[in-house]
Amino acid sequence: MRFHADLHIHSKYARACSRDSDLEHLTWWALRKGVALLGTGDFTHPAWFGHLRDRLVPAEPGLFRLREDPSAALDGDAPGALPPGADAGRMRFMLSVEVATVYRRGGRTRKLHHLVYVPDFEAAEAFNRSISRYGDPASDGRPVLGLDARDLLEIVLGSGDGAYLVPAHVWTPWFGVFGSRSGFDTVEECYGDLTGHIFALETGLSSDPAMNWRVSGLDRYRLVSHSDAHSPPRIGRETTVFETSLDYFEVLRALRTGDGLAGTVEFFPEEGRYHIDGHRKCGVRMEPRETRRRGGICPVCGKRLTVGVLSRVEDLADRAEGVRPDGAAGFRSLVPLPEIVGEVLGVGPQSKKVLREIDRLVTALGPELAILEDVPVDEIEACSPPLAEAVARLRRGEVVRDAGYDGEYGAIRLFGPGGPARAGTTAPPTLF
Template sequence: MHSKYSRACSKDSDLEHLTWWARRKGVTLMGTGDFTHPAWFERLRENLVPAEPGLFRLRDEMDRDISRTLPDSVAARKVRFMLSVEISTIYSKGGRSRKIHHLVYMPDFASAEAFNGKLGQIGDLSSDGRPIVGMDSRDLLEATLSSGDGAYLVPAHVWTPWFGVFGSKSGFDTLEECYGDLTDHIFALETGLSSDPAMNWRVSGLDGYRLVSYSDAHSPPIVGRETTVFDTDLDYFGILEALRTGTGHAGTIEFFPEEGKYHVDGHRKCGVRMDPQETEKRGGICPMCGRKLTVGVLSRVEDLADRPAGRRPDGAAGFRNLVPLPEIVGEILRVGPKSKKVRGEVDRLTTAMGPELAILEEVPVEDIAVHSPRLAEAVGRLRRGEVTKEPGYDGEFGVIRVLEPDEPKPANAGDPPMHELKPANVDDPPTLF
């Protein structure tokens, strides 16, 4: 998660909007994001109160105001926060520049304050909600562990080229190269949008790690685009134990990895996209301009893999690939997923059937059909994995389609006539409060 104090993040990324969207999506527990930023840290202290062990909730009066703006189907859902931050470390090691992103979690404000004090001696924490520090990843891990009992670190989006621990541009081939003598304190890895667990299972050296997925939300409406599912008590330390041991770690809900911005190799300026075999054949060079391609996640997994695709390690938690509900509704209405028409339709659907994630995963297709036959057809296809994929590359998101662009719309589908649908200004954030 990120707050409004992070660069390139929505001004609505505050506790009120994040809570509103968590309820609408069906998310129970979120990171606060950005707790190293002084202004955000103070807002967290002012507006969060202790709930279950290591977790926090909004002050009662704020929570009541939010609930009044939501339909009954989602208004009463419990939402909790845990203190989290993403840290960017930039340093030189092994003769190369390293740029690695990490997720850091703290069980209480005293531990977070101790951690902030250590990082504040190295970098300017007020410049960005996701601070950049000139610090070895191993030393960041040490600073995390020494800040409080239960503090832990998870390498973020581990395969992405520029900032992943295994990334092609500045990463390592093993966790030991990155974290050295403290590697045993790493027990979970974040897959990122461009990979899913099945891709990670190809590397036997990762078998002992729990695989998690998170939204990396830069605006509240994309809360829950990727999530991790736990079968534990709602308790910071229960979740920590699940990540350490695997017991209670129930799996993840993922993008189709092809939708991620770095799934395959390519050069965006030239519109060149390649699979790993073609990249290898061309020596990693763009055929249009002669420059180096950005080597994506799929190629990097191939480099380190020692198993064929399709092998699942014993005891590995499962996962499910989904497409966010606004994207599906946008396909049906043939407008952008951020348009006002889509927002209105998703409002109608969640009022009738509950949170977005429940509609995608749990609500019977026949019940969805009562409210939108076209959506019922799309969700059925999604659950069967019947999608069309155009993989992302070099910073360009991929496209996942559940419906074909030229597919005729069935009669009496229950959706508004196409001539009534006009794209809205997709950059306008919703006004909630």
């Protein structure tokens, strides 16, 4: 079975997250996007944990489904239309949480985020008990622990068979394992003698597999991508594609071995918030070469620039661009459908006009990810000729890129003022 999984999301109990981030809305949006397996997020938070225990029932090994059809709980307040044949009873959840660790190591403060997965509520309870000594799980859906990353991994491994940890958005300046502000140069430096239990890394929105392939020391790790959604409509903006049965342990085996890991769906990395270097308060952004020329200092205020993912990759790279390691899964770079429709219509991606148009499209053509990846262009053209042209350009990799920096999202456009975008149009490696 081939399916999209989004295993890094947050609930309404996480800081700066939507009040609609409950199981019912998360399920509805996963169906809309075409995601079959969703992380629960935030299982360490007592209120969310109780909600999960009440609303989820076991399905396939290590996975869960909703106890009841979520449409009943939405009480007719569904955000829009679902694709034909969408069935909430077939949606699956995996127990997941993002954990922050803040600690001193090597004379520096380390602030790192990690994704933790467990196959059952007993393992989740064991993990929750263990970490409660290092922070307050009730304070935030993403708990902040005064704990070394290596010791967090030890707790995960001791929580039960099948529990595992994936370093989150590994290149992010502030909270990634390789982050320029508080990270390390290697996975081994971070997790020490337990590094052998790390087998997958999350690329994050500001990097893609091709950037990671430039660092030969990462060849042994499987690369995954997820949305880090803080609201339900953000689900599926990045996903990992599996060719396995819907089974926690089959997913785990695919991540360990690569067998059954089909690849990832990615942002164009320039759209991520930390792709290049800069200082948002001063409106300054720079390519890595200019940052080095200026010694990493903002020319406006004289303070240190936030060094982004591209610079950090170049610091650690020992390969030229374009090298793909043997056996590495491929990827496809996409732009979320609301952004494309917003550009076509000349309005914001969250406008009611966009929502109505996507209702029409998914009713006629299927889930959003299918429209972007699989639906023939001539079928899209029958619904919307401008959208068909935009999707055709997207699939060819013909996009205009305006890179994000220092917490500011970048922008990817399909149309420029001069007509079809032809400059800088190297197509990314494709998954399919």
